[in-house]
Amino acid sequence: MLKVSSNPVVDTVVKLASTAVIMFAFVFVVMVPLYDVLCDALGINGKTNGEAYTSVQAGIDESRTVTIQFVATNNEGMPWDFGPSVTMMKVHPGASNDTVFHARNPLPEAMVAQAIPSVSPSRAAAYFHKTECFCFNQQPLDGDSAAEMPLQFIIDRDLPSDIHTITLSYTIFDVTDMVGGAIAAR
């Protein structure tokens, strides 16, 4: 085994202290990124991919209909009016679908919001492709103004056949104070 020092006590101490430092770093450089990678890859926690979907689907599967439900929640203390324009859609896998969410800032001052998506059942997250989503970016709104926020998505043709209904939920957060800070928006 590697000898750091000829004094066996010093040798043990240096190795153990290094282990402690490595474990501290391990939390930041391994556990956090690994968690994100695993959640993305496996669709755990209903996390959908944070980037626009660009590939092309091989035709529309008209034999199948999937119900998509939209849910919107305001995080605590978020004053915006926020919600889907339609609460439910019936779609075919492979087809491109459009909808909008509306948002209104009732306060006099400008604010910035971030919507965080979650898909249920979480198994469906990997098959829910967004080609365009307001959740990819932060949403600034001037005081006392409103906006329509677009969402465009495709349900993958490989969606497991036992899934008939997918719920897409957005929680909107007030990030006005965090803008400029270290934000990894998705």
Place this chain on the structure above:
Amino acid sequence: MGDHHHGPAKGLSRWLFTTNHKDIGTMYLWFSFSMFILGGAFAMIIRAELFQPGMQLVEPAFFNQMTTLHGLVMVFGAIMPSFVGLANWMIPMMIGAPDMALPRMNNWSFWILPPAFLILAGTLFMEGGAPNFGWTFYAPLSTTYAPPSVTYFIFSIHVLGLSSIMGSINIIATVMNMRAPGMTYMKMPLFVWTWLITAFLLVAVMPVLAGAVTMMLMDIHFGTSFFSAAGGGDPVLFQHIFWFFGHPEVYIIILPAFGVVSQIIPTFARKPLFGYDSMVYATAAIAFLSFIVWAHHMYTVGMPVAGELFFMYATMLIAVPTGVKVFNWVTTMWRGAMTFETPMLFCMGFLVLFTIGGFTGLMLSIAPADFQYHDSYFVVAHFHYVMVAGAVFSMSAAVYYWLPKWCGRMYSETMGKTHFWISFIGFNIAFFPQHFVGLAGMPRRIPDYALQFADFNMMSSIGAFIYGASQILFLYNVVATIVAGKPTSEAKTWEGAEGLEWTVATPAPYHTFETPPQVR
């Protein structure tokens, strides 16, 4: 032995500047006992509030601070330092070493502890109150919604983590380098073995806890979003990191207790420990498994089924090495010439109650069943059976077992047995009914509860007061022994005791094994 053997310095500076493993061990033991009383006082407030339904004594906000501080003080202030104190006293004497490998660091790792707890207890008097988010401090309760005192809490966790890491490095360095000639690894007393493995666990996971609180600090003050969904983080990540530390932590608490019991049962059964080798391997197996079971604390966060199954089976696997240990203890007693002095009573109490706690743990490990038990009083009952009847009972056993060696005076057997029986009865009255209210649906960490839980809660509170009072008797017993116990100078206090610590004079001289003994 020449005249250069100087005894301890006089006055306060003896304790401030000491590098003697016995002095430092004594300070650790007294400090942990004072924390045990403080954490116990918090528990008494909790049980007094829960004596009857409705809001009786304290505000809900203060109640939350009590549950939080009770957990933190008991885990980090009472149980962990008490076993570090025991390690300081006993490991050098058990392996035939003159002192710990790093005596000055030893002094430092003790003396940074009291300030850390002074800061933690001081948060009670700060604006916004003490931490109120539970000892598991889940984000975002402990970040976005935390009282301002959370920053002091984070600092104190950093300091006591540093103390634990230094203490563990010291123990590993001592055990690996300072064993007497002939003391091979497989001849080491089991207490030394369990502590060696515990120390490795501590070096591996205390930095993970430090990482978790550092991320909290950054989220609160420096605009990062590790645990904030709004910034792309995830609160569930906190739970994964916390329990990656937290599960090995429960074995950090219980493995030294296993070691103590493995020393005491053979003494009073007058038979060598059954299955020494399998005890060592079982300890190592438990330590390894502790790293791959953490998510059984979080079955309800929405894990994939494959994850739930993996963590369920891995958790159940721990019952195998633990079962090996319980089997070996029972088999050691089998056909032994047993006597029932106070340390043995506490060990047998440990054996029965810890096994009950193990069984409820097995119940909790079943993922589909856990959805009902999760965050209920059943969990509270479970972990008090393993933490109190496991760690604290074995610690009491250790004090009665080695106290005559430490101070050269014998405790009163009648008073010791009284302490045991009051503890045992009080403990069971306090915690057994909590299984029932938990199964019936009473959630943990609430200051008020539905009327149907009233009777069992009143019972539980009465038991808790009895158990609390029995610890005052413990304090009395220890002080009375030190001040006025019957002097004894027998090197071997107990007829059946084995080990190097029983070959030195009684009371143990300030310096022991300056010439290493030869072990055959």
